[in-house]
Amino acid sequence: MTGIDKHFPGVHALRSAQFDLHPGEVHALMGENGAGKSTLMKVLSGIYQPDGGTVEVSGEPATINGPRAAQALGIGIIHQELALMNDLTVAQNIFIGREPRRSFGRLDEAKLNADAQTIFAQMKVRIDPRAEVRTLSVARQQMVEIAKALSFRSRILIMDEPTAALNDAETNELFAIIRGLKAEGVGIVYISHKMDEIRRISDRVTIMRDGAYVGTVSAADTPIETIISMMVGRALESVHVDIPDLTSAPVALEVRGLNRGRIIRDVGFSVKQGEILGFAGLMGAGRTEVARAIFGADPRDSGEIIVHGKPATIRSPQDAVAAGIGYLSEDRKHFGLALGLDVRANVGMTSLARFSNAMGVLDEAALQKTAQDYIAQLAIRTPSDRQEVRLLSGGNQQKIVIAKWLLRNCDILIFDEPTRGIDVGAKAEIYRLMQALAADGKAIIVISSELPEVLRLSHRIAVMCEGRLTGILPGGPGTRQEDIMRLATQKHGAPEEALA
C-alpha cells in the first residue's frame, strides 16, 4: 500500500500512508489513538475506498471495492469493534455468508456447528457453538471474531487489537495460533497498544502518526522506547508505584458477604481512601460482576455495602452514584457511550444536574468548556466537541468514558479495564490520573486483565477465581505474576490474606 489518502468530514485520517507485508511475517502496526491504523486496514479490507494511493496484492495492482473483493484476494480482518450479530449463535456468526447448504437453500446446521467446533478445538478454546452471542462476555465475543477470521483461511490476516479484551492466558493461546499461521505462510498485520506483545510476536513494526507513515523497524532490534518515541514524537517517562502509608486512612468502601447466584460467592473486601485496589483474575472470574453488583447495575442476592462507615442502600446505579460510587464499564459500546450523541453530551452524561438550572435548562457554554478541557487534558483526538462519538477511534471513545467519570468526581471509582484499546502515551496519562485521584483521597478499584498493569498500579491486589475472592496480595515489586496466577487458578479453599 502506497500513498494512501483518506478524508472524513473534518478529519484528514490518512496522509499518504504506506505499508507492506511479506508472506509468513507478523507485521505490527503501531500508533497513538486516532493515528489511522484502523482506517488504513479498512482500506485494505475493502470497507473504505481511499481518496488516493495504490494497493498491490502479490505484486498485482488491486482495486478492493468491497468486503467480498477483499475475501476473494484472501484478505481477512478481525475488526477492532466487534461486528457480531448478537441474536445469532456463535457458529452462525462465524459462517455468516458461507453457510454449508443443502439443496433448495436449506442449511446444514449440524455441519455448521461441527465446523465451528473444529475451529475452536484448533484454538483450544471452549465455547459452545450453539450459544447465542449476546450471552457471551466481551472476551468470548472477541474469541468468536478471531475464530471467524481464522475460518477464512486467508493469506493476509489483519488483527485490529485482538487482545484488547483478552487476558494473558488467552493472549498466549492466540500467539500460538498466530505462530501456526505464520508457519503456513500467512502474512499477519497485528495492531495492538500492548507494547510487550510487539516484541513477543512481531517481526517488523510500522509506526504511524497523525495519519502519516513514520517508519518501519525490526521488532527484535529496536528498543521499545524508540518505538514509543516514534509513535508519540517524544520520550515517555515510566510510571512507578509509590505505595503510600494508609494505615490511618479511613475506609471508604467495605463490601461484606456479596453473593449473586453462582457468579459471585461470598465476596468481601474493603478499600481505603487514597488506595488503589487492583482486581486480577482470569476471564470470567467474576470481577465485572462484583463491580456491577456493588454499583447496583445488577441485583444481588445478599451482601452489605458500607460507604464511609455507613451502610448504603444501593438498588440502582443512581443510588450508587448518589453514594459517591462511579463505575467505568469494560464494554464502552454497550454500557459506556451513547454512540449517536456528540462528545459533549457523553462527557456531561453523569453530571447534567451540575450544568443546569432549577428549570432544567442546560448551561451549554459551561458544558462546552468542560468537554474541551477534557479533550485537551486526555488528548482526545476529535475535530470538535460536537463530533458524534461513533465516528471516533476506539481509544478516543474509551477516553470519553473516562472523562465522564472524572467529571462526576466520585469518592469511590471502579475502573473496569480502563485502558482497553488505549495507546501507551494515553495509558501513562491515565495511570498518572488514577494516582493523582488516589493522592487526592479517592478510593480506586481497578479491574484489569493485564497483569503488568495491575502490578504497576495497585497498592493491594485482590485475586478472584470462579466467583470467589481467593486472596489479597500486597502491591509493589515484592509481588510476582506467578503469585497472582496461583490464586487466580486456586479453585477452592479459604481466601488467604497475605500480610502487607
Next chain:
Amino acid sequence: MTTLPAATPARKPASGAQQKLLAFASLIALLVFFSVASPNFLQTSNMLAILQATSVNGVLAIAATLVIITGGIDLSVGTLMTFCAVMAGVILTNAGMPLPLGVLGAIAAGAVCGTISGTLVAKMKIPPFIATLGMMLILKGLSLIISGTKPIYFNDTPGFSEISTGSLIGRIIPSVPVPNGVLILFVLALVIGYVLNRTVLGRYCFALGSNEEAVRLSGVNTDAWKIAIYALAGSICGIAGLIIASRLNSAQPALGLGYELDAIAAVVIGGTSLAGGRGSILGTMIGALIMAVLLNGLRVMSVAQEWQTVVTGGIIIAAVYADMLRRRRAAS
C-alpha cells in the same frame, strides 16, 4: 486456556421451545376463561369460527413477521392484500381467465409489490416505515382505480370460493370441517417457519435484523437478500388477498386500511422484537390467535362494544407483560 471452565453461558436463555410453550399460557388462560364465562363459547363451530377469523390476520402477520425480523416494518400488508384480491378479480372476472391464473396472478402481484418495497428499502435506503407507508397509500389508490371503485364478484368462477370456505379436511373427517382458509394458514405457518429456521433466507432475516452492517462486512449481498425477503412477504400478502376475496366471494377495493396494525400487533404479542433479530412464526400464530379468541369471546359474552375495546387493550398489555415475567423467571 484448557484449564478454563466450559463456556456455557451463565445467563442461559430459556430454550426456544420452552419459551414458546410458556407463551401459550395466555392463550390457554383466555380459552379457559371464556369457556367458563359463556356456555356457547366452547363449541366446535365457534372454535372453527375463531380459526377462520384468524386466517386473514394470521397470514398477514406471517408476512409482517418476516419483515420485522429483518428490523423493518411493513405497513402495506393490508392494502397489498386488497390489491392482490383486486388483481385476482381483474384476471378471473374481468378477463375471464381460468382459476389457476388468478391465483398465480394475485401471488405474483404481491411479489412484485414486495420487490418494489424491498428495493426502496434496500437500494434507495428509504426507511421501511416510509417506504411501506407510501406503498400502503399507493396500493390503496390503485385498488380503487383498477376495480373502478366497485367490488369485483367471483360469481363466474365457482371454484374460487372453495379456496377459503371449502373444506378439504371436512371431506376426510366430516366432523371437523376446518375451512381451507385455516388449512392454508397452518400450512403456510409451517412452511415459513421452516424457511426461517432452516434455510439461508431465514438465516439472513435474523442476521440482517441483528446487525446488518456486520452481515454486509461479511461479504453478503445484503440488498439482494432484503429484497427477496420483502418479495416473499409480498407474495404471502397475495395469499391473504386470495383468502379474503374467496371468503367474501368478491374483491372489496376499499378494505385493508387498519389491517396492518392488527397484523403487527399479532407479531409483537407473539414475542417478535420490533428492533429486529428475534422472532418466530409460532409466536406470531399465538399472537394472532390471542387476538381472535379475545374478540370472539367478548362478542360471544355480548360485552358492549366500547367495553370490548377497553378490555382488548388491557388484555394485550397484560398478555405481553405476563409473557415477559415468565421469560424473566425462566431465565433466572
Next chain:
Amino acid sequence: MTTLPAATPARKPASGAQQKLLAFASLIALLVFFSVASPNFLQTSNMLAILQATSVNGVLAIAATLVIITGGIDLSVGTLMTFCAVMAGVILTNAGMPLPLGVLGAIAAGAVCGTISGTLVAKMKIPPFIATLGMMLILKGLSLIISGTKPIYFNDTPGFSEISTGSLIGRIIPSVPVPNGVLILFVLALVIGYVLNRTVLGRYCFALGSNEEAVRLSGVNTDAWKIAIYALAGSICGIAGLIIASRLNSAQPALGLGYELDAIAAVVIGGTSLAGGRGSILGTMIGALIMAVLLNGLRVMSVAQEWQTVVTGGIIIAAVYADMLRRRRAAS
C-alpha cells in the same frame, strides 16, 4: 448493535442547521408546483386553511417526536387526543365548570395517560408498541363510554371555540388572521424545540434513544425520565385535544384512530429516526406541513380522490428520498 462506522461516509455533524434548510426544499418544491398548477392555491385563505389543517397533526407529531427520539413509539396519540377532548367536554359541558378548568383538565388527562404509558414502558418493560397500542384501544373505548357515544358540544362555553378558531394575530394584523390553533402549534414547536435542545429532559430524550443502558449506568434515573417524557407527550396530546374540540366545537368520541400513522409519518418525513437518538422538532414541522400541503394542493387541483392517495404515497417516498440524497451529498 455493534454497528461499525458506516462505510458510506457519515453525515457532517456541524451542518445541523444547513441540513434542515435543505429539508425545506421538498416543501418549497411542492408549494411552487401547486402555485403554478392552480391559481386558487396561493391565496391567503388557502394558506391559512393549510396551516389549520396542519395544526392537529402537527401537535400530535410533536408529541410523537419526543417519544420516538427516546427510541419508543406512541400509537395512542390520536385516541388520547380524543380522550382529552372528551374530558374537556365532560368538565365544561356536562359539569358546567369554567373554561380554564376545562383546559387544565384536558391537559392533565393527557399527562396522566402519558404517565401510565410511560410507566408501562419504563417500569414494566412492556415494548412501547404494545403499551401504546393497548392505551390506544383503552382510550378509544373510554372516550365512547365517558361521552355516552355522543359528541359533546361546547355551546354553553362560548369562549371555547376561540382556542382554535379565534385569531389573536388577526386582532393585531387584520390582514393575516392566523387562527389561534396555528399559533398554538408554532408556539408549542418553539417551546418543545427549546426543551429538546437546551434542557436536561431533552438531552435525556436523545441519550435514552441512543443507548439507554449507558445512561442508566451513568447514574441517571432513566425510568423517571422516560415516564416524564411520555407524560409531556401526553399533555401535548391534551393540547391537540383542545385544538380539535375547539375547531369542531365538539368532542367527537369516535375520532382519532388512524391519526397516529399520520403523526408518525410527519415525524419520519421530518428526518427523525424510528430507531431513536436523532430527530428535531423543526423537521417534524416540515414533515407535517409537507403532508398538509400535498393533500390540500391535490384537492385544489381537483385530482380524483383515488389518485390523490396514489400521488400522496409516491410523493412521501420521493420527499424522503430526495432529502436523503441531499444529505448524502452535503456530507461528502
Next chain:
Amino acid sequence: QDKIYIPLVSKGFQHQFWQAVKAGADQAAAEFGVEVTFEGPDTEAQVDKQMDMLSAALAKKPAALGFAALDSQAATPLLRQAQEAGIPVIAFDSGVDSDIPATTVTTNNLAAAALAADKMAELIGGAGKVALVVHDQTSRTGIDRRDGFVNRMAEAYPDIEIVDIQYGGGDQLMSTEITKAMLTAHPDMKGVFGANEGSALGVINAVRETNTQGLVVIGYDSGAAQKAAIKEGLMAGAITQSPVGMGYETVKAAIAATKGETLPTTIDSGFAWYDATNMDAPEIAAVLYD
C-alpha cells in the same frame, strides 16, 4: 374555467353507497354541463378531515357546494364562510342544523329503519330475539338507523327482544366475525338487521359460512351482492335509499341555487322496502344500484 364548478364533500368515498351518490352527481354534471368533484373521508368518524376537504373546496371558489355533514355543528364556521362568499350550500344525505343550506336532499333514516323493524317483526312473527350489526356508533346515519329500528321495536313489538348491537365499521369481514359471534352467543336468534351495505353483507357472509337456516336477515342499501342474496333467499329484503337520485338532485338543486331560484327546505330523496317480490318492478329497480 367557464363551466360552473360544484364540489360535493361527502361523508365517505369508497363505499358503494357514496359511489352511487357520485354516479348520480356525475350523471347530472354531464346532463347540465357543469363540473363536479366528489370527495369524502375514509371513515365517518373523521370530522376534522372533512373540514379540511371543505376548506380546499372553498378555496376553489365554486359556484355552489354540496355537503353531507358528518357533524353539522362542527361545519358551521366554514359554511358561514361559504355564505359570506355568496356560495350557496346544498346539504345532502343528512341535514345541517342551520339556515345556511339552501335546501337539504335527504333520506329519513329514522323512518326507514322503523320500516325495517316493521318488516322484521312481520317476518319473525312478532316475537323473538333479534340483533343489529351497525356500521358506526357515532355517525348520524349509524345512530338514526339504530335508533329508528330499536325505538320502533320498543314501541310496537314488546315481545321482540334486542339481544345485541355491535358495530363493524361497515367492514364486511369484521361484520362477518361479529355476526358469527352473535349467532354463537344466541343460537335461538331469529333475525339480524344489517344497517348498511357492508354490515348487511357481513351478516349474509356469516350466515353462509355457518350454514345457518331460518334466520331473517334484513339489509340496507343495495349493490349487486345484496340483490343476489335476496334472490338466493339468504336475505329477506332490504331498505333502499336512492343514492343515485340523491347525487343527481343535489347537483340539480345546486345549479338552481346559482341561478337564484328558490328551493324547498327539503328534497326527500326517498326510501323503499324491496324484496324478492318487488325487486324487478320498474320503480324499485330504478333506485337500486350495483
